[in-house]
Each structure stands twice: as structure tokens, then as C-alpha cells.
Amino acid sequence: MIELRDIRKSFGANHVLRGVNLTVPAGESMVIIGGSGTGKSVLLKCILGLVPPDGGQILIDGLYVEKSDREAFLARFGMLFQGGALFDSLPVWQNVAFRLLRGHSRRPRAEAREIAIEKLRRVGLKPEVADLYPAELSGGMQKRVGLARAIAAEPEIIFFDEPTTGLDPIMAGVINELIREIVSEMGATAITITHDMSSVRAIADRVAMLHEGIIQWTGPIEELDTTPDPYVQQFIHGRAEGPIPAVR
């Protein structure tokens, strides 16, 4: 379980997070929606300690996350970055098998390669891709390699930052299904950021909407369409008029 209490973060005069409260129960899939630039990526980075929050508390499985046990937390964690964030000095398969080639979860090279190719197949990439370098792939392919890397070591907690942005509709469908599978089969706890409403409906158990630095609305996916919240209604129907200004 991941619990956020009053998380705050500013960059100079830009107050991005103004007190975020959110609970993600274990084994559930939380989807965070919200306009671009509202701080969704920053929120994930705060949970990971990549960006130090200015205030607030983060609890994982009921324990405060301190610097010391962040390592233990990361050992069972995977993340897909918005831009892929592949290591461009390494071929694709070594990117995917990064954890399996180093440190505590180290495996023999041949085995790691096999697992990498299997994970690539799961995200819809052929084995030939394994020996290419990230710079040789299209943006959508890079994203899928990033996804394969995030799930390679079978993590218990996974964050996906805009997993389907930049993919064609068919590939987006494949990825949505895969994320759903990971949560229901592996029992992972997932937080996904997306703008894509078909993704939301395919992936989410619960939805939270971030707006102006706070969670404007949160609830189970079934209530998304029926909630009277004007922010949610404007967002899911993509209307230019409403409480959310079009110029931000």
C-alpha cells in the first residue's frame, strides 16, 4: 500500500504540488489523470525520492519511507519513464535485463538475455530488436522497451508514466492489456499516469484527478462517468469550456 499525506513541492515560484493526499491499496491499479504540466510526473518522482518533496509524508506498507529503506523499496520496484529513459550506451536487451546483469538479482548472461527477449515479446517487439541500440528505434518502440525493462525483474510496485503516449491505437491496446495483466496476474500495485481515456478505462481500478496541485477527485473507475465533479467531467469529455482553463 502506498499512502501520500500532504505532499508539497515547489520549483521556485512554481507551486506544483500543494498538498497531495492519496492512498493506493496493495494489488490495485491507480490511474492518475490531469492536464499536462500539473505535476503528475513530479508526484511519482517525489514518491521515489528522485525529487525531494518540500513537505508531507510518504508511507509504504504503513511505514514511513526514510532514506535507509528506500533501497529495499526500489529492489521490488519498476518504472516506465515518460521519455523512455533508455541507456543509449547499451543494446536493447541489456537495457531490459539491466537488473538481471548486475547486483543482487544477478543471473547468468544467457539466461538474462532469454528473459529480456521474452519480455520484449510481451510488449510486442521481435527478438531482432534485442541487439539494436535505443537510438535506432522509433519513439514508440523505445517506450515499449522501457516498459519491458520496468517489468523485467517482476516488481511488486510499478509506475507507468504515460505508457501509451506516442503509440498507434493497436499498440496502445496491447500495452493496456499488458498492464492490466501485470496487475491482475502478478498482483502488483500500479500507478499509471495517462491522458488517454481508453487507457484509463482499460487499466484502472481507481482513478485520481490531479489539478492545481491537489487531488481534485478520486474514486473507483465505475464512478468516473457518473461523478458530478465538473473538473472530471470536463477532462473526460475533452471540453474546452469548464472550470479548467484552456490556457495554462
Added chain:
Amino acid sequence: MTALLTPLGMAGRMVLAALAAIGRMAMFAANGVVHIFRPPWYPGEFLNALIQIGWLSLPVVGLTALFTGGALALQIYAGGARFSAESVVPSIVAIGMVRELGPVLGGLMVAARVASSIAAEIGTMKVTEQIDALVTLSTHPMKYLTAPRLVAATLAVPVLVAVGDSIGILGGYLVGVNRLGFNPATYLANTREFLELSDVVSGLWKGAAFGFIVALSGCFHGMNSGRGAQGVGRATKSAVVAASVMILAANYVLTEVFFSA
């Protein structure tokens, strides 16, 4: 009154900013050294750094040394001729090369070649979130990126300096024999006779220090790169400038140390 104080305030702020930067780099260095001695280690990264920093710098360091040795022979001949001491050319070329020019020019060339490439590579990794990705894959960026480069540069640059010294002396020899009419055997004998082991060793220590400085500056500025292509550009420039200035400053300090010893 305030108008008068503004330049003063600006100068003060600049000094404070410079001191803060030095402090941050010193902390970074200490942190990097600690990570050198703590597992996990990444031998693959170390070997890669060794090739990038050492092996691939050989041509540029060798060429620099060759031309410098040749020019040095001519200059010392011209200077020596004024008090009929042309015969000092072989020994002064050797001593000058080994104690001073080999390490300093080698260090500066490595700073231009290596500090820039380290800063650009790590800076790009920073702005494309690859450093963040390392953390989420349970890999400490200081251990994975900084420590191997610090060790590789500290070991490789003395070797580069030794090679550069030899090539520099060769350059002096070629000019001395072919252009200035020295007898080959006498030139070599004179080179050997006046050169002491401590000359060579002091130059190698300088090389190790300069190698550390180069890798430190590259890693520090890369890790602290600003956002976007502009941020990486600035980091690269700062890395080369800082490394060069620190090499020249450290050179004076080390020369003073060896001089007094």
C-alpha cells in the same frame, strides 16, 4: 551610496558563489572516493572508462608531446647559445618534459578530450532521465558512473604521461640530431646522465592528480547539468574550464611540494 556599493556587492557575491562551487565539488569528490571503496563494483564500466580515457587519448597526447619536445629542443638551443651552453639541450629537454610539460600538456589535452566527453555524456543522461532510471533500477549513479571514471582516469593519465614523456624526448632527439647537428650517441648519453628517477616519479604523481581532476570535473558538471541541450552545453564548457584551471593550480602546488621535498 547604494550605486557605489553595487559593484562591491557583486564582487562579493561572485567570490561567495565560487567558494560554494568549490565546496560542492569537494563534497562530490569525497563522496566519489567513498563509493570507490564500497561494493558493488562495476568492472565493465571501469574497463570501458579505461579504454575511453587512456587508450583513445594516446594519439592526441603523443602528438602533443612530439611537437613540444621538438620545439623545446630548438628553444633551449637558441637560449643556450647565448652563453655557449648548447650542450645542455638533451638534459634540459628531458627534465623539462618529464617534470613539467609532459604532465601539464598531457593533463590539459586529456581535460579537453575527456572532461568534455564525460560531462556531455553524463549531462545528457541527466536530462533524458537516464540517471533517474539508474536509481529506480537499484543502481547508485555515483558507483556506476563516477567511481569507475575516477579510478580509470587516475590510473590511466600517469601512463599517458609516461608515454608522452618518452615521445617528447624522442621529438627533442629528432630535432637535436637532424636539425641541430648533435651526435646521436652523445645526445642519448646526456639525456640519461642528468635525468633522475625523482624527476620521472614527480611527473607521474602529477599525472595521477590531473587524471583525478579531469574525471572529477567531468562527472561533477555532468551530474549537475541544467535542463535541456543548453544545460548540457553549459555543463560541458564548465567541465573543461574548471578542469584546466584546477590542473594548472594543482601543478603549481605539486611542483612546490616536490621542490621542497
